[in-house]
Amino acid sequence: MKRTSIAIMCSILLFASCKEATPEKKSDTSMTDNPLLTEWDTPFGVPPFDKIKSTDYLPAFKVALEENQKEIKEITENTAAATFQNTIEALEFSGKNLNRLQRVFYAVNGANTDSILKIAAKEITPAIATHNDNINLNPALFKRIKAVYDQKDKLNLSPEELRLLEETHKRFVRSGINLQGKAQDRLREINTRLAKLGGDFGENLLDETNAFEYHTKDKKDLGNLPESLVALAAAEAKNRGHKDGWSFTLQRPSINPFLQSSPNREARKILFDGYAMRANNDNESDNKAILSEMAALRLEKAKLLGYDSHAAYILSNNMAETPEAVFGFMEKLWPSALAMAKSERDALAKKMKSEGVTGTFAGSDWRHYVEKVRKERYNFDEEQTRPYFEFTAVRDGVFVLAGELFGLTFKELTNVPKWHEDQQVFEVLEKDGTHLGIIYMDFFARESKRGGAWMNALRSQMNVNGMVTPIVTNNFNYPAPSGDSPSLLSFTEAETLFHEFGHALHGLFSNVKYESLSGTNVPRDFVEFPSQVMENWMSEPQVLRLFAKHYKTGEVIPDSMIKKMKDANSFNGGFATVEYMAAAYLDMAWHAKTENIPTDANAFEKEAMEKLGLIDEIIPRYRNTYFGHIFSGATGYSSGYYSYLWSEVLDADAFQAFKDTGNIFDPETAKRYRKMLSMGGSQPGMELYKGFRGSEPEIGPLLKKKGFVE
Numbered sequence: 001m002k003r004t005s006i007a008i009m010c011s012i013l014l015f016a017s018c019k020e021a022t023p024e025k026k027s028d029t030s031m032t033d034n035p036l037l038t039e040w041d042t043p044f045g046v047p048p049f050d051k052i053k054s055t056d057y058l059p060a061f062k063v064a065l066e067e068n069q070k071e072i073k074e075i076t077e078n079t080a081a082a083t084f085q086n087t088i089e090a091l092e093f094s095g096k097n098l099n100r101l102q103r104v105f106y107a108v109n110g111a112n113t114d115s116i117l118k119i120a121a122k123e124i125t126p127a128i129a130t131h132n133d134n135i136n137l138n139p140a141l142f143k144r145i146k147a148v149y150d151q152k153d154k155l156n157l158s159p160e161e162l163r164l165l166e167e168t169h170k171r172f173v174r175s176g177i178n179l180q181g182k183a184q185d186r187l188r189e190i191n192t193r194l195a196k197l198g199g200d201f202g203e204n205l206l207d208e209t210n211a212f213e214y215h216t217k218d219k220k221d222l223g224n225l226p227e228s229l230v231a232l233a234a235a236e237a238k239n240r241g242h243k244d245g246w247s248f249t250l251q252r253p254s255i256n257p258f259l260q261s262s263p264n265r266e267a268r269k270i271l272f273d274g275y276a277m278r279a280n281n282d283n284e285s286d287n288k289a290i291l292s293e294m295a296a297l298r299l300e301k302a303k304l305l306g307y308d309s310h311a312a313y314i315l316s317n318n319m320a321e322t323p324e325a326v327f328g329f330m331e332k333l334w335p336s337a338l339a340m341a342k343s344e345r346d347a348l349a350k351k352m353k354s355e356g357v358t359g360t361f362a363g364s365d366w367r368h369y370v371e372k373v374r375k376e377r378y379n380f381d382e383e384q385t386r387p388y389f390e391f392t393a394v395r396d397g398v399f400v401l402a403g404e405l406f407g408l409t410f411k412e413l414t415n416v417p418k419w420h421e422d423q424q425v426f427e428v429l430e431k432d433g434t435h436l437g438i439i440y441m442d443f444f445a446r447e448s449k450r451g452g453a454w455m456n457a458l459r460s461q462m463n464v465n466g467m468v469t470p471i472v473t474n475n476f477n478y479p480a481p482s483g484d485s486p487s488l489l490s491f492t493e494a495e496t497l498f499h500e501f502g503h504a505l506h507g508l509f510s511n512v513k514y515e516s517l518s519g520t521n522v523p524r525d526f527v528e529f530p531s532q533v534m535e536n537w538m539s540e541p542q543v544l545r546l547f548a549k550h551y552k553t554g555e556v557i558p559d560s561m562i563k564k565m566k567d568a569n570s571f572n573g574g575f576a577t578v579e580y581m582a583a584a585y586l587d588m589a590w591h592a593k594t595e596n597i598p599t600d601a602n603a604f605e606k607e608a609m610e611k612l613g614l615i616d617e618i619i620p621r622y623r624n625t626y627f628g629h630i631f632s633g634a635t636g637y638s639s640g641y642y643s644y645l646w647s648e649v650l651d652a653d654a655f656q657a658f659k660d661t662g663n664i665f666d667p668e669t670a671k672r673y674r675k676m677l678s679m680g681g682s683q684p685g686m687e688l689y690k691g692f693r694g695s696e697p698e699i700g701p702l703l704k705k706k707g708f709v710e
């Protein structure tokens with residue numbers, strides 16, 4: 001299988017962990033009736049959602065997997081010498097049906113699932129994982145790839161062809177295809193063990209999170225907790241077998257509001273410590289030994305594959321490329337973030353003292369006093385802004401922005417099949433009316449949809465035998481309008497629409513030859529950049545005035561409200577950056593080690609945080625034993641937690657390019673920006689960025705945006 005990202009996930013992981021594939025049954029003869037296996041005679045070739053039944057997927061996958069196996073066999077059994085065309089391109093073009101099927105299946109399963117699709121996913125996901133392993137560890141196939149790779153300089157390949165060859169070769173090498181005998185056995189052993197430990201880590205964390213409870217019968221403990229949350233806490237208490245009172249747990253929607261609202265310092269400390277000590281209690285759910293072993297195995301694997309450290313292995317595939325680059329950029333941000341967090345702490349401690357509370361200000365006091373100081377200073381309630389962000393107004397806002405920047409227009413299509421009647425479908429047109437692609441937008445929350453917001457490509461752009469134009473989707477969980485009440489978004493929800501639309505543009509602008517290098521098939525630390533950058537435009541008063549109009553009166557959002565909102569949102573920014581960065585440093589501390597992985601996880605964390613100068617009142621957003629991003633699962637986001645901030649550096653610097661011209665819609669800059677996105681993954685991320693900006697990204701604009709410098 002090619003490297004094809006199935007969805008851009010802004011919040012949730014799509015794939016479950018992998019199991020053995022179930023044995024395949026022979027497909028029956030009625031397959032020609034299966035709409036997933038036929039040509040699609042629909043407007044623009046969109047999937048025939050009106051004809052596809054949930055029961056069609058599983059049999060279609062069986063056919064498509066077999067078909068792809070046959071294609072691979074044909075490549076490896078070709079008696080002609082290996083060439084770019086008969087090997088690299090043949091592999092790239094294989095699995096066409098499987099690819100199409102995966103895109104549609106995962107899009108529908110994410111946004112409009114049912115019990116049949118859920119069961120199918122449990123069978124399909126591990127079957128595809130095994131299928132991909134069988135390809136990536138196929139020695140006969142790799143022999144031919146290597147034969148082409150070894151003569152790459154003599155083949156007169158175009159830059160994109162060369163990139164395809166290099167990326168294909170790299171994918172096989174990174175999977176361990178070059179290892180022989182005992183080394184390959186050991187690699188398989190390590191992979192199996194890591195998968196087991198990663199699963200155990202997650203289970204322990206879940207057990208420890210669920211086991212904790214803080215129960216109180218004293219209503220005063222709740223402070224000014226909103227009524228809806230008081231009711232939830234009462235229900236939780238009943239659930240846990242109490243006759244009355246309120247129970248709080250370590251789930252963020254329970255603990256965070258409590259830490260904010262409760263005037264009871266001791267209670268806050270109990271919850272805070274419970275959270276911070278998860279899977280670190282020297283019981284059967286302790287994760288310390290597990291994570292140390294994982295870090296050691298990852299290092300051993302990296303060394304087998306020829307890298308100094310696990311971070312070096314992971315990052316060689318990212319835009320940052322090396323651990324030094326990651327440390328380098330973090331060091332530029334850390335001192336200012338820490339300084340700001342210290343001044344925030346001082347203001348909060350002062351507030352606590354002014355209330356006559358004695359004792360030292362602590363981490364468990366932070367959230368409580370942030371809310372108090374924020375209210376005192378800004379007197380701002382986010383709810384006031386909702387009437388200005390009715391969802392159609394926000395949708396039209398991104399359309400207008402895309403028009404201002406790139407000359408695009410959007411034409412609603414009412415004659416195309418959809419997976420749900422609520423979907424809105426638009427044809428995206430260039431300034432001169434040329435067809436660019438299709439976007440499906442699915443706005444409202446419903447039971448059949450998973451949480452969060454995300455983008456998929458139902459069809460990726462490619463240009464092999466003529467141009468195949470992209471079909472992309474944006475998915476949200478906004479409240480549906482009902483009766484007289486429209487769907488009014490919070491500022492953050494509106495921002496999400498701009499974010500996801502940025503991913504959509506990345507897919508729509510794609511203009512490459514090969515599918516596996518197109519659109520959003522870019523490194524992890526580049527992928528959030530085209531989406532985050534759109535958020536910059538949204539919060540500009542000049543853009544807000546274009547669309548943020550009161551849904552009843554049509555009044556444009558007042559500048560004073562924008563200012564208040566921005567100020568209130570930026571307060572406590574030092575804390576947010578420091579707690580995030582401390583976790584990113586912790587991730588790198590474990591994975592950039594080139595030898596002697598420590599066995600005392602607590603001592604190692606303590607030492608790493610002391611080296612940073614982290615203050616006692618802040619703990620990393622994730623401590624060792626509950627850092628699920630990096631330890632739950634065989635690889636997860638290990639050595640990659642920095643990516644979010646890296647993308648922020650890019651987006652702030654890229655937006656600065658527009659600001660520097662004195663026109664945030666500057667057409668020349670927009671043209672260069674679009675050109676960068678159009679190249680997808682056909683060049684390394686840094687090369688693409690330099691092509692747009694003329695130089696590597698600077699950290700200055702982000703420092704300014706975060707208020708770390710004037």
Ligand SMILES: [Zn+2]
Nearest residue numbers: 009010528531
């Ligand atoms: Zn995103």
